[in-house]
Amino acid sequence: MSYTIKETKAATSRAREYDINSIPMGIAFTDHMFICDYDNGQWNNPRIEPMGLIPTHPAAMALHYGQAIFEGLKATLGKDDTPLLFRPEENAKRLNFSADRMGMPEFPEDLFVEGLKKLVAIEHNWIPKNEGSALYLRPFMYADEAFIGMRAATKYKFIIMASPAGPFFSRPIKLYAETKYVRAVNGGTGEAKAAGNYAAAIRPTEFAKAKGYDQVLWLDAQNFEYIQEVGTMNIFFKIAGKFVTPNLNGSVLAGITRMSVIDLLRDKGFEVEERPITITEVKEASTNGMLEESFGVGTAVGIAMVEEIGNMDFTIKLPKENPVSKDVQDTLNKIKTQQLEDKFSWIVPVELNSDVEA
Ligand SMILES: Cc1ncc(COP(=O)(O)O)c(C=O)c1O
Incomplete structure (x- = not known):
C-alpha cells in the first residue's frame, strides 16, 4: 500500500x-x-x-x-x-x-x-x-x-x-550470572520488546555493575540453571567446535542480530544448535577445556566478546582469543557498509528524494 x-x-x-x-x-x-x-x-x-x-x-x-x-x-x-x-x-x-x-x-x-x-x-x-x-x-x-x-x-x-x-x-565484557532476580518466565512478557522488561532489569543491572560486571546474564526463573540472554543481547557459546545459543522458548527476545549471526556461522561452515543450555554445562565445558568462545549479540553493540561469567559462587574465564567471533563481527560490519556482498539480501537502501538537501 x-x-x-x-x-x-x-x-x-x-x-x-x-x-x-x-x-x-x-x-x-x-x-x-x-x-x-x-x-x-x-x-x-x-x-x-x-x-x-x-x-x-x-x-x-x-x-x-x-x-x-x-x-x-x-x-x-x-x-x-x-x-x-x-x-x-x-x-x-x-x-x-x-x-x-x-x-x-x-x-x-x-x-x-x-x-x-x-x-x-x-x-x-x-x-x-x-x-x-x-x-x-x-x-x-x-x-x-x-x-x-x-x-x-x-x-x-x-x-x-x-x-x-x-x-x-566493544571491549570484552564480564557477565553476572543472576541467581536472585529474573527477567522472564514462561507465559510472561520476556519475548516481547516491552518497556516494563527493561524497567525490571535496571536494579539488578546496577547491582551487577557495582560488583564489577558489565551486564547481567539472565537464568531461568525456576532453577537459575538454563541460560536465557544478556541485558540487551542474545548469547552464543562455542563448545568443542560447535556453536550453541539458547532456543527461543518464550523467555528470550528473538534478536535480529541473533538470527543473522546464526545464518553467518552456518554459512561459514559451523554447526549451530539452538537448544536449552545450562550454566552447569558451560562451567563443565570450561573445566574440560572445551569452552572456546562466547559472545553477546545485539543491534547496539554488534558483537561483544565475553571474557568472564561469574557471581559470588563461581568464575568462568573465557579464552582471550576469539577468532570466529571476530570474523563474524567483521563480516557483519562489512555487509552493513556494502564492503562485502549482501548475499542474504539483508540490506535495504534508502533513496534520497530529490527535495532532500545533500
Ligand atoms: C533483551 C534483549 N535481548 C536481545 C537483544 C538483541 O536484539 P537485536 O539483535 O534485535 O538488537 C536486545 C536488543 O534489542 C534486547 O533488548
Missing part, C-alpha cells in the same frame, strides 16, 4: 552542534521524527515533524499500565554514501509480535518501513561516517489515551526517533 506522509520541516538543522562521529548513542536527537496516531480503530495521519515535546495527559495509560513497546535498528552508509537499513522488516514484524502480547494494535509493516526510509532520507546528514558509527533508529508505540482503569487503551502513538551513535568499539 502507498501512504501519504506529510512533511513539516524544521526551520534549521542542529546537526552542526554535535560531533556526530564521536557522540555516544542516545544523547543527541536529529531534527525530525515520524509520528502516527491510533484512534477509532485505525492509524491516522502519518507525518514527519520537527523533533520536539509531545503533550502528554497525566492519565496517559502508558504511564500507569505500561502499554509501551519499542524497537531498535541502525542506518549506516554504504557505497557512494547511500543510507542503508539492516533488515527493517524484521523490526516491523517484532514490533507487531510485541504489540500482540501487550494488547496493542498492530502497526502496518509497510508503513513502518516507509516511515523509517522517509526519516532517514531527511536526516541522512546525521549519519556518522566513521567506521563503527551509525544513526540509531528507535521506533516505539505507547498508549496515550487519558483513562484510569485496567484495560487496553483505545488511543496510541507510534513514533520513530533517530540518534547518531559514534563508534562502539
Whole structure:
C-alpha cells in the first residue's frame, strides 16, 4: 500500500552542534521524527515533524499500565554514501509480535518501513561516517489515551526517533550470572520488546555493575540453571567446535542480530544448535577445556566478546582469543557498509528524494 506522509520541516538543522562521529548513542536527537496516531480503530495521519515535546495527559495509560513497546535498528552508509537499513522488516514484524502480547494494535509493516526510509532520507546528514558509527533508529508505540482503569487503551502513538551513535568499539565484557532476580518466565512478557522488561532489569543491572560486571546474564526463573540472554543481547557459546545459543522458548527476545549471526556461522561452515543450555554445562565445558568462545549479540553493540561469567559462587574465564567471533563481527560490519556482498539480501537502501538537501 502507498501512504501519504506529510512533511513539516524544521526551520534549521542542529546537526552542526554535535560531533556526530564521536557522540555516544542516545544523547543527541536529529531534527525530525515520524509520528502516527491510533484512534477509532485505525492509524491516522502519518507525518514527519520537527523533533520536539509531545503533550502528554497525566492519565496517559502508558504511564500507569505500561502499554509501551519499542524497537531498535541502525542506518549506516554504504557505497557512494547511500543510507542503508539492516533488515527493517524484521523490526516491523517484532514490533507487531510485541504489540500482540501487550494488547496493542498492530502497526502496518509497510508503513513502518516507509516511515523509517522517509526519516532517514531527511536526516541522512546525521549519519556518522566513521567506521563503527551509525544513526540509531528507535521506533516505539505507547498508549496515550487519558483513562484510569485496567484495560487496553483505545488511543496510541507510534513514533520513530533517530540518534547518531559514534563508534562502539566493544571491549570484552564480564557477565553476572543472576541467581536472585529474573527477567522472564514462561507465559510472561520476556519475548516481547516491552518497556516494563527493561524497567525490571535496571536494579539488578546496577547491582551487577557495582560488583564489577558489565551486564547481567539472565537464568531461568525456576532453577537459575538454563541460560536465557544478556541485558540487551542474545548469547552464543562455542563448545568443542560447535556453536550453541539458547532456543527461543518464550523467555528470550528473538534478536535480529541473533538470527543473522546464526545464518553467518552456518554459512561459514559451523554447526549451530539452538537448544536449552545450562550454566552447569558451560562451567563443565570450561573445566574440560572445551569452552572456546562466547559472545553477546545485539543491534547496539554488534558483537561483544565475553571474557568472564561469574557471581559470588563461581568464575568462568573465557579464552582471550576469539577468532570466529571476530570474523563474524567483521563480516557483519562489512555487509552493513556494502564492503562485502549482501548475499542474504539483508540490506535495504534508502533513496534520497530529490527535495532532500545533500
Ligand atoms: C533483551 C534483549 N535481548 C536481545 C537483544 C538483541 O536484539 P537485536 O539483535 O534485535 O538488537 C536486545 C536488543 O534489542 C534486547 O533488548
